[in-house]
Amino acid sequence: MHELSIATAVVAQVEEAVRTNGGARVASLRLRIGELAGVVPEALRFSFGLASEGTVLAGARLELDTVPGRARCDGCGREYAVGMPPLLWCDGCARPLAELLSGRELEIAEVALMDASEVARVDSSDARRRDSGEDRGTPRAVSDT
Amino acid sequence: MCRVVDLRQAVLAKNDASALELREHLAARGTAEVNLLSSPGSGKTALLERLLERAVEAGIAVAAVTADLATENDARRLARAGAPVKQVLTDGLCHLEAGMLRGHLDGWLPADTRVLFVENVGNLVCPASYDLGESLRIVLVSVTEGEDKPLKYPTAFGLAQLVVITKTDIAAAVEFDAEAFHRNVRRVNPGVPVLATSARTGAGVDDLLARVLDCADGEPVHRPVYESASATRGTAEAP
Ligand SMILES: Nc1nc2c(ncn2[C@@H]2O[C@H](COP(=O)(O)OP(=O)(O)OP(=O)(O)O)[C@@H](O)[C@H]2O)c(=O)[nH]1
Numbered sequence: 310m311h312e313l314s315i316a317t318a319v320v321a322q323v324e325e326a327v328r329t330n331g332g333a334r335v336a337s338l339r340l341r342i343g344e345l346a347g348v349v350p351e352a353l354r355f356s357f358g359l360a361s362e363g364t365v366l367a368g369a370r371l372e373l374d375t376v377p378g379r380a381r382c383d384g385c386g387r388e389y390a391v392g393m394p395p396l397l398w399c400d401g402c403a404r405p406l407a408e409l410l411s412g413r414e415l416e417i418a419e420v421a422l423m424d425a426s427e428v429a430r431v432d433s434s435d436a437r438r439r440d441s442g443e444d445r446g447t448p449r450a451v452s453d454t
Numbered sequence: 455m456c457r458v459v460d461l462r463q464a465v466l467a468k469n470d471a472s473a474l475e476l477r478e479h480l481a482a483r484g485t486a487e488v489n490l491l492s493s494p495g496s497g498k499t500a501l502l503e504r505l506l507e508r509a510v511e512a513g514i515a516v517a518a519v520t521a522d523l524a525t526e527n528d529a530r531r532l533a534r535a536g537a538p539v540k541q542v543l544t545d546g547l548c549h550l551e552a553g554m555l556r557g558h559l560d561g562w563l564p565a566d567t568r569v570l571f572v573e574n575v576g577n578l579v580c581p582a583s584y585d586l587g588e589s590l591r592i593v594l595v596s597v598t599e600g601e602d603k604p605l606k607y608p609t610a611f612g613l614a615q616l617v618v619i620t621k622t623d624i625a626a627a628v629e630f631d632a633e634a635f636h637r638n639v640r641r642v643n644p645g646v647p648v649l650a651t652s653a654r655t656g657a658g659v660d661d662l663l664a665r666v667l668d669c670a671d672g673e674p675v676h677r678p679v680y681e682s683a684s685a686t687r688g689t690a691e692a693p
Pocket residue numbers: 492493494495496497498499500501528575576577620621622623624651652653654655
């Protein structure tokens with residue numbers, strides 16, 4: 310389960326970004342995961358819950374964008390969706406596809422940061438909702454950006 | 455209001471940086487690293503025992519690091535060949551990382567080592583994502599595992615620079631379909647060389663050692679299509 314190692318690396322990198330950019334908490338983060346990156350999104354989501362516990366990322370919404378594998382044939386110039394398992398071969402030209410254009414991404418695209426006043430506002434509205442019985446244990450709502 | 459920060463950072467950037475550093479370090483001292491990947495029990499240690507024996511006989515300076523979750527069994531087996539061998543216990547981790555490997559090499563790897571073999575943790579999924587600074591990545595598969603492994607583990611096979619079939623001495627007994635296997639390898643990694651070996655009979659071992667030494671001598675190795683894309687912006691080289 311290297312998804313836990315990957316989640317741990319994500320948490321460390323985002324913590325670093327929070328330190329350099331300022332911010333009290335991470336509202337959400339978006340990762341781009343290529344179809345061919347060898348990472349299972351569900352396993353990553355589960356691991357992220359564990360790895361983010363007790364950090365500024367705790368409770369952050371994790372968005373996972375899947376990036377399809379695409380490749381280009383040098384012979385006919387066509388671009389293919391390579392599929393899964395990938396077919397890196399052009400049947401028309403009977404030759405290997407020259408170049409994989411996408412599909413191996415394993416990238417932190419962006420993070421949404423809340424500053425201290427925003428955190429206080431979200432927490433107090435959470436508390437209000439809890440008091441009025443609205444909260445049913447759903448994840449903390451994150452304001453739009 | 456939330457502030458959105460555009461990060462665009464590769465998740466494995468830290469490992470990739472350590473791997474690059476290790477690759478340069480090894481190149482500067484004239485050592486070629488070979489990363490061996492396979493499922494548990496495919497025969498990595500058995501084949502490596504034969505490779506080390508042949509190399510030692512031929513007077514070639516080789517060394518081996520073997521990584522496992524637990525036990526020193528593999529290092530004990532490999533040490534019989536007489537080459538320097540080190541066991542790395544990964545402490546629960548299912549793969550080796552470049553920085554971790556470097557930590558084990560510094561102060562241990564003999565200066566004259568021409569080839570350093572690294573037996574990764576038996577696992578065809580996780581180790582595939584971690585560059586270890588190797589000059590040659592070999593993916594092994596035994597005839598007992600079935601012909602469809604390249605399709606089930608496309609990342610591992612897609613990134614292989616050399617594919618090695620092991621335990622060919624029992625291929626007939628398990629009805630290994632070599633033709634189907636080659637077809638599946640070609641699908642995910644067109645052009646990758648495939649070598650058939652048996653640690654039991656010694657078949658293919660000299661051929662494999664010769665290829666490893668060619669690589670150590672700087673002969674170019676196969677470049678998989680998989681390698682043409684990077685972990686951040688799709689294609690690695692900008693047009
Ligand atoms: N018939 C036959 N059996 C082999 C051969 N190579 C390895 N084996 C057997 O396969 C089993 C596993 O071999 P190992 O060399 O320990 O495999 P490994 O890939 O190093 O295993 P892990 O390090 O645990 O992942 C052992 O019982 C070996 O005796 C071979 O060439 N022929």
